[in-house]
Amino acid sequence: MLSLAAHQGVSITEQNIEDSPLAIRGLTVSYGQKPAVFSVDMTVQPGAMTAIIGPNGAGKSTLLKAALGIVKPLSGQVTVFGAPLEKQRARIAYVPQRASVDWDFPTRVIDVVLMGLSRQLGLLGRIRGRHMARAMECLNRVGMHDFANRQIGQLSGGQQQRVFLARALAQDADLYLLDEPFAGVDAATEKAIIAVLKSLKQDGKTVVVVHHDLATVTDYFDHVFLINTRKVAEGPVAQAFTAETLQSAYGGRLATAQIDQISRALG
Amino acid sequence: MSGEEFVPLSLTPLLIGTFAAIACALPGNFLVLRKQALIGDAISHVVLPGIVVAFILTGAISTWPMMLGAAGAAILAVIMIEAVRRLGQIEAGAAMGVVFTTMFAAGVLLLEQTDTSSVHLDVEHALYGNLESLIWLDATGWPSVLDPVALAGLPPELPRIALTLLGVSLFIWLFWRPLKISTFDEGFARTVGIRTGALGMALVITAAIAAVAAFDAVGSIIVIAMFICPPAAARMMTNRLETQIGWSVVFAILSAVTGYILAGYGPLWLGAADAVSAAGMIATMSGLILAGAAIWGPCRTRAGAPNTA
Amino acid sequence: MLWDALTLQLGYNATLVAIGATLLGISAGVTGTFLFLRKRALVSDAISHATLPGVCIGFMLLVALGGDGRNLLGLLAGSAVSAWVGLLCMNWLTRHTRLAEDAAIGAVLSVFFGFGIVLLTVIQTMGVGRQAGLEGFLLGSTAGMLWTDALIIALGGAATLLLVMIIRRPMTMVAFDPEYAAAQGLPVHRVDLAMMGLVMAVTVVGLKIVGLILIVALLIIPPVTARFWSQRSERVVLLAGLAGGLAGYLGAALSASAPNLPTGPIIVLVSFGFFALSLLFAPVRGVLAAVLRHLRFQRRVHIRQGLLALAQGQKIYEPLTLRLLRRSGLVRADGVATETGKARAAKALRDEKRWEVVRSDQAHEATAALYDGLRDIETVLTRDQIAEVDRQIGGPQEVPA
Numbered sequence: 001m002l003s004l005a006a007h008q009g010v011s012i013t014e015q016n017i018e019d020s021p022l023a024i025r026g027l028t029v030s031y032g033q034k035p036a037v038f039s040v041d042m043t044v045q046p047g048a049m050t051a052i053i054g055p056n057g058a059g060k061s062t063l064l065k066a067a068l069g070i071v072k073p074l075s076g077q078v079t080v081f082g083a084p085l086e087k088q089r090a091r092i093a094y095v096p097q098r099a100s101v102d103w104d105f106p107t108r109v110i111d112v113v114l115m116g117l118s119r120q121l122g123l124l125g126r127i128r129g130r131h132m133a134r135a136m137e138c139l140n141r142v143g144m145h146d147f148a149n150r151q152i153g154q155l156s157g158g159q160q161q162r163v164f165l166a167r168a169l170a171q172d173a174d175l176y177l178l179d180e181p182f183a184g185v186d187a188a189t190e191k192a193i194i195a196v197l198k199s200l201k202q203d204g205k206t207v208v209v210v211h212h213d214l215a216t217v218t219d220y221f222d223h224v225f226l227i228n229t230r231k232v233a234e235g236p237v238a239q240a241f242t243a244e245t246l247q248s249a250y251g252g253r254l255a256t257a258q259i260d261q262i263s264r265a266l267g
Numbered sequence: 268m269s270g271e272e273f274v275p276l277s278l279t280p281l282l283i284g285t286f287a288a289i290a291c292a293l294p295g296n297f298l299v300l301r302k303q304a305l306i307g308d309a310i311s312h313v314v315l316p317g318i319v320v321a322f323i324l325t326g327a328i329s330t331w332p333m334m335l336g337a338a339g340a341a342i343l344a345v346i347m348i349e350a351v352r353r354l355g356q357i358e359a360g361a362a363m364g365v366v367f368t369t370m371f372a373a374g375v376l377l378l379e380q381t382d383t384s385s386v387h388l389d390v391e392h393a394l395y396g397n398l399e400s401l402i403w404l405d406a407t408g409w410p411s412v413l414d415p416v417a418l419a420g421l422p423p424e425l426p427r428i429a430l431t432l433l434g435v436s437l438f439i440w441l442f443w444r445p446l447k448i449s450t451f452d453e454g455f456a457r458t459v460g461i462r463t464g465a466l467g468m469a470l471v472i473t474a475a476i477a478a479v480a481a482f483d484a485v486g487s488i489i490v491i492a493m494f495i496c497p498p499a500a501a502r503m504m505t506n507r508l509e510t511q512i513g514w515s516v517v518f519a520i521l522s523a524v525t526g527y528i529l530a531g532y533g534p535l536w537l538g539a540a541d542a543v544s545a546a547g548m549i550a551t552m553s554g555l556i557l558a559g560a561a562i563w564g565p566c567r568t569r570a571g572a573p574n575t576a
Numbered sequence: 577m578l579w580d581a582l583t584l585q586l587g588y589n590a591t592l593v594a595i596g597a598t599l600l601g602i603s604a605g606v607t608g609t610f611l612f613l614r615k616r617a618l619v620s621d622a623i624s625h626a627t628l629p630g631v632c633i634g635f636m637l638l639v640a641l642g643g644d645g646r647n648l649l650g651l652l653a654g655s656a657v658s659a660w661v662g663l664l665c666m667n668w669l670t671r672h673t674r675l676a677e678d679a680a681i682g683a684v685l686s687v688f689f690g691f692g693i694v695l696l697t698v699i700q701t702m703g704v705g706r707q708a709g710l711e712g713f714l715l716g717s718t719a720g721m722l723w724t725d726a727l728i729i730a731l732g733g734a735a736t737l738l739l740v741m742i743i744r745r746p747m748t749m750v751a752f753d754p755e756y757a758a759a760q761g762l763p764v765h766r767v768d769l770a771m772m773g774l775v776m777a778v779t780v781v782g783l784k785i786v787g788l789i790l791i792v793a794l795l796i797i798p799p800v801t802a803r804f805w806s807q808r809s810e811r812v813v814l815l816a817g818l819a820g821g822l823a824g825y826l827g828a829a830l831s832a833s834a835p836n837l838p839t840g841p842i843i844v845l846v847s848f849g850f851f852a853l854s855l856l857f858a859p860v861r862g863v864l865a866a867v868l869r870h871l872r873f874q875r876r877v878h879i880r881q882g883l884l885a886l887a888q889g890q891k892i893y894e895p896l897t898l899r900l901l902r903r904s905g906l907v908r909a910d911g912v913a914t915e916t917g918k919a920r921a922a923k924a925l926r927d928e929k930r931w932e933v934v935r936s937d938q939a940h941e942a943t944a945a946l947y948d949g950l951r952d953i954e955t956v957l958t959r960d961q962i963a964e965v966d967r968q969i970g971g972p973q974e975v976p977a
């Protein structure tokens with residue numbers, strides 16, 4: 001039933017807003033006169049790895065940014081672990097899209113990772129040996145410990161992405177939100193990042209990733225959220241990531257051959 | 268030169284120039300990194316209308332109302348720039364251009380309309396200050412530095428700028444971490460709960476206070492040189508923010524001291540009789556330092572980020 | 577008095593100033609537009625401040641050569657040279673070092689201005705009787721304007737205007753999309769330099785009337801004003817010229833009509849007046865229009881979202897949504913949908929499903945791009961097309977009450 005795609009998937013009940021790491025209700029965000037995200041509900045499952053997918057300009061990153069309070073929504077509510085966002089800042093870590101910072105900024109790799117400890121350090125707390133050790137440990141997890149003293153702009157794109165992941169790890173959050181972490185990175189980086197994300201999941205953390213590569217969705221994620229301005233589908237990969245939902249989300253923009261290929265891969 | 272001559276005539280202008288340079292250079296580091304260097308330009312241009320309005324309101328040349336007027340004008344300018352930028356969807360540079368030139372024009376007009384000929388309030392003074400006149404007549408030599416009677420006769424600009432420098436340093440020290448994080452990655456800063464809007468505003472207001480306190484000494488236009496040149500030169504020396512701040516302070520001191528000395532004694536060495544503008548010379552020196560750093564600085568080029576053009 | 581001024585009846589000098597200011601306003605507005613469209617408006621600030629050392633050096637040279645230093649042409653030539661040097665410094669800093677353009681602008685403007693001040697104090701102590709009113713170049717002084725001065729300004733303004741007209745196409749292309757322009761074989765860097773050269777010419781011409789600090793206003797405010805009224809670059813150029821010329825003319829006339837009204841600041845303030853009116857009341861980009869549009873839009877979003885929630889029997893969380901629905905008579909005070917509300921909700925849900933079909937159908941790709949969650953489907957599809965879509969959905973669907 002194609003027509004029901006928008007409203008299928010995991011049914012939403014009032015009580016699971018309370019337990020969801022990230023619950024969004026009636027979110028509309030617009031830049032100017034055209035909503036980028038329209039009336040979207042989302043309920044992220046705890047301990048899952050969820051991919052947000054959809055065509056270009058479908059509002060994937062906007063959804064994430066509104067969830068984090070970086071852009072102001074026109075309407076809608078966001079709760080994080082059952083409480084308003086502001087109260088739960090410490091439990092969220094965010095990895096922005098790579099293009100959003102000044103790469104020429106005078107700062108070293110290790111300084112960037114230490115930024116992840118800023119809540120812990122407060123305004124004037126001194127950086128001590130244990131903070132340094134924690135930052136190095138996070139760099140180690142993404143395989144970047146040899147680059148600790150490099151200026152951030154001197155790294156390759158993939159290496160930069162891993163440093164930002166290390167910063168998020170240093171935050172020691174319960175919910176990790178990543179905006180297109182695999183965009184334009186090398187294969188080694190992609191492997192390193194996905195290994196870290198899977199280990200996070202094993203530790204019981206919740207991971208939400210804006211993702212653009214349909215071919216790897218089934219390998220990497222267990223839940224998907226399909227969006228094209230409106231929510232198209234939400235749920236476990238097996239149920240929500242189907243030829244029908246993809247057709248519905250991508251419309252004419254996804255070649256039929258591509259859909260066939262994906263649905264074959266899905267079995 | 269002997270203490271009898273140096274202390275009364277040169278010590279205080281030298282100190283005031285140096286303190287003013289550092290007080291502007293410190294916030295200047297962040298303004299340059301945030302690509303808001305021209306906020307300093309805008310602020311310094313609106314100092315003139317601020318003091319003119321204060322003069323009209325109080326009818327007298329007294330320091331504090333004028334400082335308040337200038338600070339008020341600076342804050343008004345910043346708010347207006349934000350308003351024009353957001354409401355009119357105009358890029359920041361053009362919004363600044365609209366606001367500060369208009370306020371400056373209003374200041375000049377008010378000045379012409381008011382009878383200020385009897386008092387010492389003129390455009391040139393506001394534009395390029397008079398560092399040379401801030402002398403310490405009560406001093407007789409080095410011992411005066413410890414003499415309470417002589418100290419009471421210090422030009423009031425000195426304690427004022429010293430206090431400002433202290434306040435600016437305190438602000439930077441206290442908010443070092445949020446300033447650094449939000450300058451580097453604003454989106455991330457917001458996700459860790461830093462109020463980036465308020466912090467940015469606080470930075471601009473700090474810069475405005477520094478500009479207002481410094482304009483008395485070096486004039487409002489040359490303040491811009493202090494905001495931009497030492498941090499810009501420091502930027503070419505290092506890839507670490509902490510070190511950059513250090514260099515910027517060194518460059519600020521260097522510009523102030525060499526500028527002051529060259530202005531006072533340079534012409535004499537060249538055989539001319541009179542000194543030239545110290546404030547102008549300080550700006551010139553800071554420009555020469557920047558030129559040197561731009562040609563020889565170890566980190567003068569952009570870091571090789573793969574995705575920056 | 578004002579009427580006399582506006583009709584150029586206040587005498588020879590006032591008429592000269594008015595004509596000069598009008599021409600200056602037009603050429604500054606037109607030239608500034610390209611700078612503004614290139615997002616480099618404040619480059620003009622660096623250029624104008626960088627004229628000061630040149631004025632001083634020009635004066636010193638003229639005196640050294642035995643003149644009285646008041647030759648306007650000589651001073652303007654000096655100012656042009658130093659503005660050009662400042663411009664090159666700025667370009668070099670942005671191209672060869674890590675400094676961003678704003679820092680380069682600030683550095684050049686303050687250092688050149690500072691050096692100019694040093695030279696000014698040198699001139700003051702040179703013992704040349706008259707200082708030639710060099711300070712007048714800071715804020716402009718039209719008091720003792722000579723016929724030759726006015727002629728220079730008029731010719732300069734006209735020449736600048738002519739040059740702008742000749743190279744307006746490459747400048748527009750570079751301002752719009754420098755990379756595409758480069759791919760088309762345009763020498764982007766040289767076009768930029770030519771644009772800066774024109775800005776410099778306007779600055780130099782305007783020094784005498786409005787002074788180096790306020791000339792920036794004439795280069796920035798009229799283009800920004802014009803931008804509110806048109807989306808097409810050629811029109812923005814024309815409107816900016818018009819706004820600039822009018823401000824120049826009115827400003828000069830006003831300033832001649834009463835004492836103690838300096839020409840430069842008055843022109844700038846008149847210009848700002850045009851800007852403020854445009855900012856508030858321009859039909860599409862103006863603040864008033866935008867606020868009204870935003871409120872209307874927000875209302876539509878909330879009502880639509882509320883209707884969809886009603887149709888699906890979901891709880892409405894937003895107080896604003898509820899209030900709007902209630903005010904439109906779509907729900908009762910207790911939050912239950914009225915008859916109209918139910919009908920509208922059913923229609924909204926049905927439209928949403930129709931849209932879904934449209935959006936997943938390749939044949940409707942162009943239509944699908946129009947989807948924004950708000951648009952009524954009747955506005956984009958014919959009745960037959962809707963009927964076809966309904967066939968695909970199959971039968972009218974139950975709507976929860």
